[in-house]
Amino acid sequence: MKCAAITPEIHHYICEMFPAEDDFLRQLNVDSVQHGMPAISIAPEQLAFLQMLLRSLSAKYVLEIGSLAGYSAIGMARVLPEDGKVVAFEVNPKHAEFIHKKAVAAGVDHKIQLHVGDAKQLLQDFVPNFEFDFVFIDAEKTGYVRYLELSAPLVRKGGIICGDNTLAWGEIANGASADTTVQALQAFNRAMSTDDRLQSCLVPIADGMTLGTKFR
Numbered sequence: 001m002k003c004a005a006i007t008p009e010i011h012h013y014i015c016e017m018f019p020a021e022d023d024f025l026r027q028l029n030v031d032s033v034q035h036g037m038p039a040i041s042i043a044p045e046q047l048a049f050l051q052m053l054l055r056s057l058s059a060k061y062v063l064e065i066g067s068l069a070g071y072s073a074i075g076m077a078r079v080l081p082e083d084g085k086v087v088a089f090e091v092n093p094k095h096a097e098f099i100h101k102k103a104v105a106a107g108v109d110h111k112i113q114l115h116v117g118d119a120k121q122l123l124q125d126f127v128p129n130f131e132f133d134f135v136f137i138d139a140e141k142t143g144y145v146r147y148l149e150l151s152a153p154l155v156r157k158g159g160i161i162c163g164d165n166t167l168a169w170g171e172i173a174n175g176a177s178a179d180t181t182v183q184a185l186q187a188f189n190r191a192m193s194t195d196d197r198l199q200s201c202l203v204p205i206a207d208g209m210t211l212g213t214k215f216r
Helices: 008-017 023-034 044-056 071-077 093-106 119-125 141-154 180-194
Strands: 061-065 085-090 112-116 132-137 155-164 198-203 209-214
Touching: 008 044, 023 071, 023 093, 044 071, 044 132, 044 155, 044 209, 061 071, 061 141, 071 085, 071 093, 071 112, 071 132, 085 093, 085 119, 093 112, 119 141, 132 141, 141 155, 141 180, 155 180, 180 198, 180 209
Parallel strands: 061 085, 061 132, 085 112, 132 155
Antiparallel strands: 155 209, 198 209
């Protein structure tokens, strides 16, 4: 088996060589903690990966389920065309207000359409007049399989569905885990790998991202 451990030095090298995070996004993370949000967001190297995917897809429409402070939504919106949209579902109204303010400050508020509430309920009645090029799932982990079920019909052929944290903090291969979050992520990976509409893989970047291209 060939693999290289990602040491702090290698991680620094990756982020320096292929930058996607700037001072604005770094400050956003600082400000979000000061506003009482958890100190979590996707890693800078994950943002670079997402931006590359969106450009390769010539993506115009992105669905984000779980936005927290808006780090990934703003980062993805930056590489969409001027008439593109990140349709973001965030359950917490205070977080959504923070996202809106930061999106305005970043100059991408016209590209981010916020929906406040439980995505599992809102998506049941959500009928856009377009198909999504990309779906990014990064909300509460026990809902991942349901988010997949609800979002897959909204994705165009050739589009991609992506779930974050799918290495489950190193516990994903632990079949004996009693942790419901780990079990939920294991179920999501199984659902992605067995969905006959998708060609899927798990990319071991940061805490893992499972991606599937919809081919039918």
